[in-house]
Amino acid sequence: MDATESVEKSTLRMLLDDVTVSYRVHSHGRFVPRRAQQVEAVRGVSLEISAGESVGIIGRNGAGKSTLLRAMAGLVQLDRGAVYASSPPVLLGVGKTLVPRLSGRENIELGCLALGMTRAAVREHIDEIIDFSGVADHIELPLSTYSSGMAARLKFAIASSVDHEILLLDEALATGDLDFKERSMDRMQQLRDRAEAVVLVSHSMSAIRGSCTRVVWIEKGRIEGDGKPDDVIDAYSAESRRRRLDRRQGHRGSDRRSDP
């Protein structure tokens, strides 16, 4: 008993216990707001992640992958359950967040300060980060003028410049051109070597296969599969194929009445 406990102490990095998240959706009437509706995005997910694991989360759009990732980072309120971690997980999302009106350079400065760098460290590393992001030509322009791919690259460059014990990535590898993809794969490898646990949400099965040691398949907010990448991805692909086939046959059967 003591032996297993001490083993646990050294390896367990994250523990999700019955995590349930729902969103309140306000449906509006013509003039006055109607009552709120509850939509469950994540339903009772329990998961254990150990040191050195890099877990890929796959599933269809709207399955609850990103919400689960945000729940892991403590960014959403849980309706039920709890998330435990050995240190605060850092979530690197993508998209035009940060501060749209500020330049790329200012966003790098702010991002690095927020991640805990000192001013001196920021000054020291900023050129390197700009270089890696591949948006050096636009670095003095406001972020609002960036394409979403450029913004995502900038953000990945900022976030991956700092070491994290637990790293959560949302689609970070699916952005950018081929060159950036290769560089970010390398960077991911480095991060995984340094970070103790990585969780990655992606629609790119090749990215997942290439960088994950374990895959969790989420369907309608629940865990549908959990295991070796090849096994889970194969099962998921088979299910997707079956669904596509069903839909095609369904269309043929139902005539065109349901089409708008």
Added chain:
Amino acid sequence: MLSSRADENAAQDWEHTMMSAEQRAHNSGLVRIGDRQSLINYLRALWQRREFIRAYARAKTQAGYRTRRLGPLWEILDPLTTMATYWVLFGLLLGARTSVPNYLGYLAVGVFTFAIIRRSAQSGARSVSANRGLLTSLPIPAVILPTAAVVQQVRAFIVSLPILVIVLVSTDEPVTWSWLLAPLAVLLIIPFGWGTALLLARWMSHTPDIGGVLPLVLRLWGLASGVMFPITERISQLDLPAWVEYVLVYNPGAVYLAVMRDALLAGYTPPGGIANWVAAAVWSLIAAIAGVVVFWRGEGTYGRD
């Protein structure tokens, strides 16, 4: 009998699994994520991010300048145009010019001082609801945003300060020792503006509609606090109940204007006298504590879509 036994078992099972997850996490040295920090740790986290706050406030200011052709000149033009408008409306047309010895000086102190409160409240209120993306993409406590908004407004006030001095000196206002009290008055206004920003930021984060009425409410508050002319003197002629006058004199807006005018204007003694300084300190304390506690209790709800 049987079913209650089963229920009991189920309850025990449930308790056991709950216990074991929590226990296991605890045994493995894991901490619960998303729990609200203690208030002390929350404030400590704010202090640790002071470099970020400073950089963010400066960057926001710069970005604001870039969108306008006259850039930083607006820091001066904004209070000057407001003053000019009030001078014509209240000083000239409504005859407030003669109600105090140095009306232009009175107006200048009022406009510049109330601007700290008004602009802190306004940009603080927006700071969280307008920057949700920042909260979800950077590991920062939400309290940073309203705080940075206040820092930004205080910077703006400091930039425009020479104009206030020029107006005062050019209206033959004597430079006296009591001017040294003005920085103290500003130091009392800042925590009040911060507390107000925090309260409004939490409120507006779940009721964005506030943004629609806030500018009007703030201007009316300025009017009631005597930014444009000594309103209590007019009110006292109306034969209203005593408490109305009491509220007008000791509402935070009036109190902060009174201490600034007390410090800077030689020929004007605000109603309330020395009690204003006590009231100013009390309001600062109340606003800052209430703001921090209320905002802290909402932490965890700000990043939500």
